[in-house]
Amino acid sequence: MPDTARSKAKVAIFISGTGTNMAALLYASRLAQAPFEIVLVASNRETASGLSFAQLEGVPTFVHSHKGHTRAEHDAAMEAAAHEAGAQYIVLAGYMRILSEAFVERWAGRILNIHPSLLPKYKGLDTYSRAIEAGDAHAGASVHLVTPELDAGEVLAQARVAIAPEDTPETLAARVKVAEHQLFPRAVADYVSRGNDPDHLYTRVADLALALPEAHAKDSHGSPGFRVGPVKSGKFFAHFSQQHHGSEHIAVLVKTGGMEELLDLVEAQPEVYFKPAYYGASGWIGLILNRPDVDWGHVAQWLERSWRSVAPARLTRLLDAADQF
Numbered sequence: 529m530p531d532t533a534r535s536k537a538k539v540a541i542f543i544s545g546t547g548t549n550m551a552a553l554l555y556a557s558r559l560a561q562a563p564f565e566i567v568l569v570a571s572n573r574e575t576a577s578g579l580s581f582a583q584l585e586g587v588p589t590f591v592h593s594h595k596g597h598t599r600a601e602h603d604a605a606m607e608a609a610a611h612e613a614g615a616q617y618i619v620l621a622g623y624m625r626i627l628s629e630a631f632v633e634r635w636a637g638r639i640l641n642i643h644p645s646l647l648p649k650y651k652g653l654d655t656y657s658r659a660i661e662a663g664d665a666h667a668g669a670s671v672h673l674v675t676p677e678l679d680a681g682e683v684l685a686q687a688r689v690a691i692a693p694e695d696t697p698e699t700l701a702a703r704v705k706v707a708e709h710q711l712f713p714r715a716v717a718d719y720v721s722r723g724n725d726p727d728h729l730y731t732r733v734a735d736l737a738l739a740l741p742e743a744h745a746k747d748s749h750g751s752p753g754f755r756v757g758p759v760k761s762g763k764f765f766a767h768f769s770q771q772h773h774g775s776e777h778i779a780v781l782v783k784t785g786g787m788e789e790l791l792d793l794v795e796a797q798p799e800v801y802f803k804p805a806y807y808g809a810s811g812w813i814g815l816i817l818n819r820p821d822v823d824w825g826h827v828a829q830w831l832e833r834s835w836r837s838v839a840p841a842r843l844t845r846l847l848d849a850a851d852q853f
């Protein structure tokens with residue numbers, strides 16, 4: 529699919545302060561071909577100078593002071609604003625509040641944060657002075673997924689910044705900021721684009737397919753696939769298809785019960801299924817992966833069903849027994 533035909537990921541940014549990272553994200557979002565747009569800048573501080581900057585640039589803003597509210601109440605107000613703006617992702621750019629566990633879980637995989645250290649070093653506050661005092665050669669910044677544990681989610685990208693002998697926390701912070709402004713927009717762009725990245729999608733499919741008993745990867749007609757059984761004589765239960773035969777889809781092909789089921793599914797949910805060229809004639813259906821909100825549990829179910837349809841009985845019995853636990 530050409531880039532221009534894709535809709536941009538909608539991002540809400542939460543800030544508490546000056547918002548220079550927010551500004552970096554905003555300007556990056558306005559470059560040609562940026563894969564995300566900023567639909568809201570929200571803050572817990574009325575005085576956050578980043579808010580007036582966002583207003584000047586025509587970005588909707590929202591303020592809700594945390595004072596006098598419980599954490600859950602405050603989070604709910606921020607979340608409602610993000611939903612109203614149509615946000616698909618929340619990006620924390622100097623948002624100095626800890627979010628409630630329930631909030632973080634509702635947005636799991638869709639909240640990113642930037643932290644001024646090379647995680648897992650120096651979680652929390654005073655990261656620059658801790659790096660200087662430890663005699664580190666480098667400080668830096670990390671973009672990571674937000675999980676309930678503070679600064680502990682998967683690190684997506686990092687930038688290293690050399691520490692000078694004469695550095696103070698302030699001088700070091702100023703250079704780390706410059707690095708952050710380069711790092712953050714790139715990391716957000718890469719992350720929201722993962723759903724269109726064939727390598728990322730293949731890895732996810734392979735993780736699920738290879739978790740099935742006696743599954744192995746094997747190419748077929750130049751495309752990756754997955755077989756069950758002995759490495760020499762196994763049977764295919766899935767094929768990974770990357771924009772093959774003129775299709776714009778990145779997909780995994782799995783076996784249906786036959787042409788009738790295949791055509792029914794494609795007719796009922798054309799955004800999820802398609803009839804692939806060549807394989808479709810023998811009952812393989814395409815599950816489209818390069819679309820928003822892929823349900824990976826659903827993909828896993830299809831892989832298991834397809835695996836069952838070709839796996840020897842001794843292996844399906846094994847899986848049945850495992851399923852009982």
Ligand code: GAR
Pocket residue numbers: 543545546547548549550621622623624642643644652669705708
């Ligand atoms: C950034 O340096 C960011 O890494 C840090 O706050 C600063 C915000 O600056 N975030 C944290 O410390 C989060 N624990 P900005 O308002 O100029 O973007």
